[in-house]
Amino acid sequence: MVPPDALPQPTPNDVRRDHERQLSRERNRRYYARRRMQVRAERSSPEWLAKRKAYYEANREKLLARQKAILNRDKKSESDRRYRKAHKAELAAKKAADYAANRQRRVKLMQANYAANRDERNVYQAAWKRAHPESVFASYAKRRALAGGTTRVDPVVRQAIYDRDKGLCGICGQPVERSKMTLDHIVPLVRGGPHTPENLQTAHRSCNCRKWARTMEEWLAAQAV
Numbered sequence: 001m002v003p004p005d006a007l008p009q010p011t012p013n014d015v016r017r018d019h020e021r022q023l024s025r026e027r028n029r030r031y032y033a034r035r036r037m038q039v040r041a042e043r044s045s046p047e048w049l050a051k052r053k054a055y056y057e058a059n060r061e062k063l064l065a066r067q068k069a070i071l072n073r074d075k076k077s078e079s080d081r082r083y084r085k086a087h088k089a090e091l092a093a094k095k096a097a098d099y100a101a102n103r104q105r106r107v108k109l110m111q112a113n114y115a116a117n118r119d120e121r122n123v124y125q126a127a128w129k130r131a132h133p134e135s136v137f138a139s140y141a142k143r144r145a146l147a148g149g150t151t152r153v154d155p156v157v158r159q160a161i162y163d164r165d166k167g168l169c170g171i172c173g174q175p176v177e178r179s180k181m182t183l184d185h186i187v188p189l190v191r192g193g194p195h196t197p198e199n200l201q202t203a204h205r206s207c208n209c210r211k212w213a214r215t216m217e218e219w220l221a222a223q224a225v
């Protein structure tokens, strides 16, 4: 279950794209509405009906054959379905064998594709990362969390954590600039803490470093000495 404050926030880019999609959808709708009226008008004329009739008479054999083919196809797909159901395990084994047999070829193809599109992909990825800094932070944090040995990683939105904490450092209680915030794991990852919004708090980088791999209790106890 994803807590509501962890849902991804739309970026300005997302907002613009949604707006453009909306406009394009409305344009299409108007176009089809206009076309529908036109088509309906054309098809109610006696000329159109006469034309249709003439076409049907001229192509009668062909049209009937096509209709028959469609009905046969339905029958065939029904028998195919029955066959697939009856030979399920056998077909799955064959598919797996084919997949394994073509592995080498498939890997080569993917590698060639990957190499051929390297420059284009790099440009695209760099642009995407610039447009989605939050996603970049999130995936970096996730990778680090998994490397740190935690098993539970939930979606985390830094802005949501910052807003929830009202911009205050959870360690020293003083305000943190948004651009300088770091995320502190209340129960550190190395101590088995999860990478989830509930286990994260806004923190100064320096406070975060000082607290290090200690729980809040341990850290507070060390301050009292």
Ligand SMILES: [Zn+2]
Pocket: 169, 170, 171, 172, 173, 174, 203, 204, 207
């Ligand atoms: Zn602090």
